Amino acid sequence: MVLTEDGVRLWATRLGAGDPVVFCHGGPGSWDTLEDAAELLGDQTAVYRWDQRGCGRSERHGPYSVARSMADLDAVRRHFGLSRTALLGHSWGAQLALLYTLNHPECVSRLVYVSGTGIDHGATWRKAYQHNLRAALGARVKRWGMLKDRERTETEDREFCVLQWSADFAERERALKHAERMATPWLGLNFDCNAAINAENSRTEGTPALRAACEAMDVPVLIVDGAEDIRPRRAVDSLEKALPRASRAVLSGAGHMPWVEDPDGFATAVAGFLHR
Structure with a gap:
């Protein structure tokens, strides 16, 4: 466990040995589901995973803010004695990793920004995302809408999340199976x-x-x-243009969790970048 300076306990773990990379999971309010991505990076990388404050196996205790999230990430880095590390962030975690790098560039060697939504205002892409989400849900959209608009039990929270997460996979035939795996074990979202x-x-x-x-x-x-991410990839274009040292890997046939649907492409791109 990582103990933050305000006394909150954060779950964290390490896999492998070698050059360090700290993972930041998506959400906000979810937990680390990046174990498969960590295992793809081979034996040259030490991957540090953690559950953000109030999420999963970490203590449910606020406050919840971007600044607090960055401070907690810094606590994880210091707990493991990493003077400088690579970061890999997914979705909201990509934004967290980017903001941490902007504020602590001396602590970050490289940044892997996975399935983020860039730096433009969300109004430039959210309408298209909502349209794509409903289209990807198909026949499941009615049940999703019923659950979305009412107070839910814990069981219904899980069902709602599985339905929503299923839209994040390009391979429609296996989407529910992939989403069920993400939700097992169910650690509860922090809304x-x-x-x-x-x-x-x-x-x-x-x-x-x-x-x-x-x-x-x-x-x-x-x-x-x-x-095939249902969040329009054009949202990331402005970030790519703004960053002076950016490269980009677009994995065909993959959605919001590209390591699941193109593990070889993901591993090749990320490991090649980290060990360049």
Whole structure:
């Protein structure tokens, strides 16, 4: 367990040995589901995974904010004695890893930005995302909508999340199976954490200050996209253009979790970048 400076216990683990990379899972409010991605990086990498504050196996204790999330990530880095490390962030975790790098560039050797949504305001892509989400759900959209708009039991929370997560996979025939695996074991979403951090993000995304900070960032970045992600990949274009040391890998036939649907392509791109 990692103990933060305000006394909150965070679950964390290490897999493998070699050059360090700290993973940041998506959400906000979810837990680490990146074990398969960690196993793909082979025996040259020590992967550090953790559950963010209030999520999964970590203590359910606020406050929930972007600044607090960055401080907790720094606590994980210091707990494992990593003076400098690579970061890999997925979805919301990609944004967290980017913001941490902007604020602590001396601590980050490389950044892998997986399935993020860039630095423009969400209004530029969210309408298309909602359309794509409903289209991907197909016949399941009615049940998803019923669960979305009412107070749910814990069992219904899981069902709702499995349905929503199923839309994140390009291979429709196996989408529910993949989503069920993500939800097993079910560690419960922290909706308060999700609401607080998303509200904060909506006030800061798309600002000139964020773009300027990215333009000045002198850290190598690999952007990894699943070509079939229902979040429009054009959302990431402005980030790619802003970063002076960015490269990009687009994995065909993969959705929001590209390591699941193109494990070989993901491993080749990420391991090649980390060990370059």
